[in-house]
Each structure stands twice: as C-alpha cells, then as structure tokens.
Amino acid sequence: MNIVLIEPQIPQNTGNIARLCAATGSRLHLVGKLGFKTDDKYLKRAGLDYWKYVEIFYYENVKEFERKCRKGEKFFLLTTKGSKIYSDVSFGNNDYLIFGSETKGLPDVMREKYFDRCIKIPILKETRSLNLANSVGIVLYEALRQTNFASCQRAL
Secondary structure, three states, X not given: OEEEEEOOOOHHHHHHHHHHHHHHOOEEEEEOOOOOOOOOHHHHHHHOOOHHHOEEEEEOOHHHHXXXXXXXXXXXXXXXXXXXXXXXXXXXXXXXXXXXXXXXXXXXXXXXXOHHHEEEOXXXXXXXXXXXXXXXXXXXXXXXXXXXXXXXXXHO
C-alpha cells in the first residue's frame, strides 16, 4: 500500500504513520510543505527506531507526486466530503490512500479531479474529523484486510 500525506502539520502524527508503514510494509509519500523539519524530535520519537524500515518519498507538490507515482494504481482520497464509506470500496495491493493536512484537509483541486475516488470514515456530524494517524490506521487495515494482508505476509 501507499500512504500519501499532503502537507502534514503535526510531527507526532507523521511519526506514528511512519511507524504504521514500517509495521505493514507500506510506502510513505510526503507531499508539499511539511509543518515540521524531518529531524524534529517529536517526529523521530513517534516513529521509534522503525525509520530504517520505512520507504519514504518526498515531493515538492501535488503535481510532482501525480507525475511520479506508480501508473495504473488507484487513488483513494480520504475526506469528510467523500460520498462513499471507505469499507464500501475495493482496494488493491498497491493503491494510494491519500490524506490531507490536519488543518486544511485535501486541496479542492484534488477532490474535484478525483471526485469519484473520495471516500470517508463515518463520524458524527458534531465532530469535524478524526486524528490523522488514527484515520490512516483505520483505512489502511481495511485495505490490507481486503488484500489478504499481502504486504504483511512475513508476520502471518
């Protein structure tokens, strides 16, 4: 699986997500301006000593990411504005699960371009969103379940 974070702002979230990627054999793609430096102590602490197990890609912006990502794989954009629930779509082994920043969400242009691939995690109307790292965990493990945990076979 490919986890894509568009302009993440909170180092602890990105560190936790990197740890999740290490534990599941998923690739991490960081796109755009990060809200922290990559040597941030909170980022490193949240990722523990798993950094050597994470394949990380950096992109200046969304256009560069779209140009360089693996062709033929599907994009799924996680947004509270999605029309489908994440558990109602079919995931493939190398799909891209794309998440926006904690403060702004996904760029409008991406949501418009991939409107048919916008999915959501159901939450109560009174709440704005879930924590980014929790959201990644929820959707990633559903995608892994659907693909028979293909990237985690060493652990099974």
